[in-house]
Amino acid sequence: MIRIFFILSVFIVATLCVEASLTLSADTPWIVSAGEPEAVQRALDDVAADWYKVLGYDPIVLREPPENWRGPVVYLGLDGPWLKDLVKEPWAGAECFVVRVEKDAAGRTALVATGSDVRGAIYAAYALSEELLGVDPWYFWTDHEPAFKGTVEVPEELSLRFGPPTFEYRGWFINDEDLFSAFCPDPMRENVFSLEMYDRIFETVLRLRGNMAVPATFAFPDEQSQVLAARRGLALNMHHIQVVGLNTYRWPADVPYSYQEYPEILTREWQRCVDFLSQFENVWTVGYRGKHDRPFWVDDPSLDSPEKRGALISRAIAAQVEMIRKKQPDAMIISNLWMEGATLYHAGHIEIPTGVVLVWPDDGAGVPRDGGQVKAGQGVYYHTAMLSSWHNQLSEMVPPGRIYAELGRFVRAGATRFFLVNLSDVRPVPLSTDCAMKFVWDASAYIEKSDQENRDAFLLDWSRRQFGAAMAAEVARVYGGYFDLPTTGGRRRGISGFIPRFASCSGSCRRRCAPGRRCRRRESPGGGARWRWSSRRRAYWSAGAKRRVGWRDVSLPTGGISSAGTSRFSWHCTGIPTRCWARTRGRSWRGRAGRRMWRCGR
Amino acid sequence: MALREMRASLSAAEAAISARREGEYGRWRDWYRGDWFVGFPVTRDILRANVALMSGEAPAPGRGVVGSSEVYRYQERFSENFPFLYRESSPGR
Secondary structure: OHHHHHHHHHHHHHHHHHHOEEEEEOOOOEEOOOOOOHHHHHHHHHHHHHHHHHHOOOOOEEOOOOOOOOOOEEEEOOOOOOHHHHOOOOOOOOOOEEEEEEEOOOOOEEEEEEEOOHHHHHHHHHHHHHHHHOOOOOHHHHOOOOOOOOEEEEEOOOEEEEOOOOOOEEEEEOOOOHHHHHHOOOOOOOOOOOHHHHHHHHHHHHHOOOOEEEOOOOOOOOOHHHHHHHHOOOEEEOOOOOHHHOOHHHOOOOOOOOOOOOHHHHHHHHHHHHHHHOOOOEEEEEOOOOOOOOOHHHOOOOOOOHHHHHHHHHHHHHHHHHHHHHHOOOOEEEEEOOOHHHHHHHOOOOOOOOOOEEEEEEOOOOOEOOOOOOOOOOEEEEEOOOOEOOEOOOOOOOOHHHHHHHHHHHHHHOOOOEEEEEOOOOOOOHHHHHHHHHHHHOHHHOOOOOHHHHHHHHHHHHHHHHHOHHHHHHHHHHHHHHHHOOOOOOOOOOOOOOOOOOOOOOOOHHHHOOOOOEOOOOOOOOOOOOEEEEEOOEEEEOOOOOOOOOEOOOOOOOOOOEEEOOOOOOEEEOOOOOEEEEEEOOEEEOOOOOOOOEOOEO | OHHHHHHHHHHHHHHHHHHHHOOOOHHHOOHHHHOOOOOHHHHHHHHHHHHHHHOOOOOOOOOOOOOHHHHOOOOHHHHHOOOOOOHHHOOOO
8 A cells, every 4th residue: 555655656746747847849839929020030040040959840930829729839029919918027127038937828838038128039039049958159159059959848937037237238349350351251342251150240149148239340331241230139339440430441542531620521421420320229439539540640640739639539529429419319329438548538638428428448458447437327348359469369368357357346336338348250259258248248146256256167167068067177277277377478668558468367376476485465455457567677557557667668578477367456476586566546565565565576 | 599499480380370270170161261460370471481591592482461451351342432331321312
């Protein structure tokens, strides 16, 4: 009797367990409205391809569930009339979404993936793919095609809710795309590279819950890459060179380029760009720079003082803002203070109109040049790849610890309106870009933890996703060593704020210092990026420093001497005889134990 | 001494390029073909020319530095349509 009771119990429990999950098969029908926006439909096309890979057949897509069907269904999209019955609670904000199991009006078990708006619905579809089908957002770039499974079990208690995002706008800038231009050229010779590759890029932005793109270094306002980005549901942004979308790199040789001497010419061209681009969702960039990627006074030296230059830039910005407000009164407008813009702004020579979001650029290596001045309502222009004489564009260069530290500073300050990451040719930098995109989508998962803890957890998770659980710990250790490598680096006179491309400090100062050498580490009270290092006669100051000392090209001794990877003056030393100073807000500390300083060396 | 160092540099550059080829598999074959900006192939050419000169030989022909004007060499139809690529995009047309 007892035996029978036991067997029955096991059977009942087993039955309950089976019933407690929803089995997705290739034949589980999708319910998708005919009126879905194009951007949502394109995302669903991607997820249909994922479905085929994992479950073996294309999905059965219906406009509504058949009345006589009592099996499970999948509700997707934004437009369906079923939405109000399946998601009754209000959304917490823009770009929110859910992926969950519930009963529909007819009592069917339903997997629901929908969102508060177009991008919310897109993110929901991709989340279903990632969370349930196991499709990595980076699968195309890291060659991890999802495995065939045939069926997928979904717990009936599944209820995933996402958003709103931490940063309002989160986008990619495809910059210095030399690899793309030869690898996949556009057969029509119109875009720098093929629209097929662009489609992959925009798909990945959306899979990572981004919402904005700057598709090329020198894109025309009406280039098809821009149109494709818009049709996929992304907002268009313009980088610091192409204010309001004007491609000054292609400026005609026989037309003067000077807002000082010929304001009517630039006003006319800016207006034409604003008129055309107003048909899309934009995050408008305003400013005034020279042709190509240089200060305007290189081509127009008539203004010879910072005051005059700043005043001209301020006038140009005011004129552009007026044009934009007439066309798109509620559009977001930013001022990206790249290079000379940051210097003039710090000196108080540039006036930003009310309502324009000030965006702090980084130094090209993941350290924003705000000098500790970042405030709520601002944003950041970031790099995970950078082309210059002293950056390596072909492999990862920004350590995760630096990303958590620097972007964390912006989150704590409330400067979360805008995040644009420059990632050049994409494929060389998936690790750091993934780290940054996850953080800007939802910083709450990281912000209370230490940068070191976040860094270690991320490297382990990335290694597991890319190389499998068995090798994850070892691979993460190798990554950690890679990002800790001190390398030689150089810099050029006149370009400030550069933290060398090497190594983050992993908080391992003592470990890395040779025995018998002293090494101290203290948190900086002000945070920020005011620091310098010194190696005998050579010195380096950041953008935020008030004075420049020993201002000359830096050539580190072989093996490197020290590096600052994260903010708050986390240093590590390699044992080369060196002294390190830190400085914040006019105070500088040096070489004494017990003071606020680091001393690394003999 | 200098020649020996130059030859060692050339070997190192070729080893780096060779290692990089391992990343050119599957769909990514030829991925680094467009490496003009960092310029591993050009660096190798420069080293080859220097080795030849220091050995008293005629310098080998090189590929030349490729700049942004070559990378962004497409889109020439803009020249009559500026600031647009397509004439029909101009507002008012």
